[in-house]
Amino acid sequence: MNDISSNAIxxxxxxxxxxxxxxxxxxxxxxxxxxxxxxxxxxxxARGTDLAVITNDIATKEDAERVRRSGLIAPERVxxxxxxxxxxxxxxEDPTLNMQSADDLDRRFPGLELILIExxxxxxxxxxxxxxxxxxxxxxDVAGGDxxxxxxxxxxxxxxxxxxxxxxxxxxxxxxxxxxxxEANEVRKGKPVLLTNCAIGDGVDAVVEQIARExxxxx
Amino acid sequence: MTDTSTSLALLQFGDSFFPSGAxxxxxxLETLRADGHVTGAAEVETLIAGQLRQRWASFDRPALLAAxxxxxxxxxxxxxxxxxDAATLAREAREGGRRIGGALLKVHxxxxxxxxxxxxxxxxxxxxxxxxxxVQGFLGAATGLDETTLCALSAYGLAVxxxxxxxxxxxxxxxxxxxxxxxxRAVVDEAVASPLPAVTGVHAYTPMAEIAMMRxxxxxxxxxxx
Numbered sequence: 001m002n003d004i005s006s007n008a009i010x011x012x013x014x015x016x017x018x019x020x021x022x023x024x025x026x027x028x029x030x031x032x033x034x035x036x037x038x039x040x041x042x043x044x045x046a047r048g049t050d051l052a053v054i055t056n057d058i059a060t061k062e063d064a065e066r067v068r069r070s071g072l073i074a075p076e077r078v079x080x081x082x083x084x085x086x087x088x089x090x091x092x093e094d095p096t097l098n099m100q101s102a103d104d105l106d107r108r109f110p111g112l113e114l115i116l117i118e119x120x121x122x123x124x125x126x127x128x129x130x131x132x133x134x135x136x137x138x139x140x141d142v143a144g145g146d147x148x149x150x151x152x153x154x155x156x157x158x159x160x161x162x163x164x165x166x167x168x169x170x171x172x173x174x175x176x177x178x179x180x181x182x183e184a185n186e187v188r189k190g191k192p193v194l195l196t197n198c199a200i201g202d203g204v205d206a207v208v209e210q211i212a213r214e215x216x217x218x219x
Numbered sequence: 220m221t222d223t224s225t226s227l228a229l230l231q232f233g234d235s236f237f238p239s240g241a242x243x244x245x246x247x248l249e250t251l252r253a254d255g256h257v258t259g260a261a262e263v264e265t266l267i268a269g270q271l272r273q274r275w276a277s278f279d280r281p282a283l284l285a286a287x288x289x290x291x292x293x294x295x296x297x298x299x300x301x302x303x304d305a306a307t308l309a310r311e312a313r314e315g316g317r318r319i320g321g322a323l324l325k326v327h328x329x330x331x332x333x334x335x336x337x338x339x340x341x342x343x344x345x346x347x348x349x350x351x352x353x354v355q356g357f358l359g360a361a362t363g364l365d366e367t368t369l370c371a372l373s374a375y376g377l378a379v380x381x382x383x384x385x386x387x388x389x390x391x392x393x394x395x396x397x398x399x400x401x402x403x404r405a406v407v408d409e410a411v412a413s414p415l416p417a418v419t420g421v422h423a424y425t426p427m428a429e430i431a432m433m434r435x436x437x438x439x440x441x442x443x444x445x
Contacts, residue, residue, distance in 0.1 A: 058442065060439060061441055081243070083242070084242040084244065084384065084387065085388060085442045086242050090243065094238040094240060094242055096238045097243050097318060100240070100318065107343070
């Protein structure tokens with residue numbers, strides 16, 4: 001009879017995973033998902049992370065083209081997935097085409113370490129399938145209103161990392177940022193919340209560190 | 220399989236909750252709507268009926284049934300798959316068939332359907348195309364469906380994905396969608412009873428949808444993959 005509490009299995013040296021870590025970036029329309037992506041890419045490349053990107057545009061390939069033309073990353077490392085007017089479906093109920101694209105990137109780029117998967121803009125109840133990603137971020141912004149965290153949307157509650165973007169706009173849209181952050185921390189019960197201004201990159205280093213710690217481990 | 224387990228398999232694989240990637244494909248409808256060729260429920264119904272009569276019956280169905288009859292003979296399935304791939308003219312139709320077939324294979328490999336992982340390896344090695352009808356045919360045999368049930372699953376899948384795409388782009392409402400699916404049953408009956416060509420003689424005539432998919436390649440509106 002097997003004794004699951006025994007230490008019979010010797011510790012194995014950690015092997016490099018055969019596929020890249022997959023990190024989702026979701027959130028409402030206009031919250032700054034693509035802007036965050038553009039700030040993350042150069043930072044991961046500077047760390048020496050072997051990186052690729054998948055975008056899920058709503059109606060065009062604009063986000064994919066924007067990232068390809070940015071000069072930040074080789075264009076062939078950026079894939080676009082069409083969502084059939086259902087962005088949440090493509091990352092949750094039926095993520096098969098995103099998984100297919102990620103598998104394709106793994107095959108095309110041996111040694112790939114990280115795939116960032118940007119969702120199409122959606123609502124506060126969107127979330128990622130855990131078959132698709134190892135870790136996911138939800139991006140909201142202060143201009144969407146300081147009541148967003150306390151509405152307890154599924155995305156805000158269940159993501160691994162909540163990013164509150166456009167912090168610089170708080171005084172102009174009459175948002176009480178400290179209260180917004182306090183309520184975000186309360187509803188998330190201790191799961192991490194980070195603040196960014198992706199227009200100039202404020203706070204993005206902390207997002208990179210968090211992702212690196214959680215999914216890249218010792219890489 | 221018992222009647223109940225066949226019915227349960229049909230319900231599972233025919234359910235839009237079953238992840239097949241089909242949500243991302245409109246098979247020309249996105250462009251036909253943008254170009255003003257399809258403007259409402261009646262035209263959607265005509266379009267789908269045309270797809271069933273003039274494409275599915277004589278193009279997808281022969282490959283579906285040949286792959287079903289090939290069963291575990293994956294070399295034969297790969298031959299059928301190649302024929303189907305070579306006969307599909309529009310690039311986005313050909314790539315769409317491969318992407319959906321590939322998605323279906325991955326899910327079936329994940330749930331342990333016999334042959335799915337082996338055939339997926341062939342597709343990944345480039346030894347097979349993974350076209351939807353060929354994949355669905357041999358998976359139908361592997362999951363214990365019969366030919367009639369498999370044809371119903373395939374034809375209904377085509378109809379419901381087209382109606383669903385039409386609903387999402389605002390061409391019709393939910394009641395119209397269901398009414399169309401009820402009326403299309405007669406069209407499916409007729410298609411199933413039509414003469415069955417050999418796999419080497421598959422043919423289709425749906426020029427508007429084919430041209431729409433070709434135009435979609437360079438179109439600016441892209442909610443769908445074709």
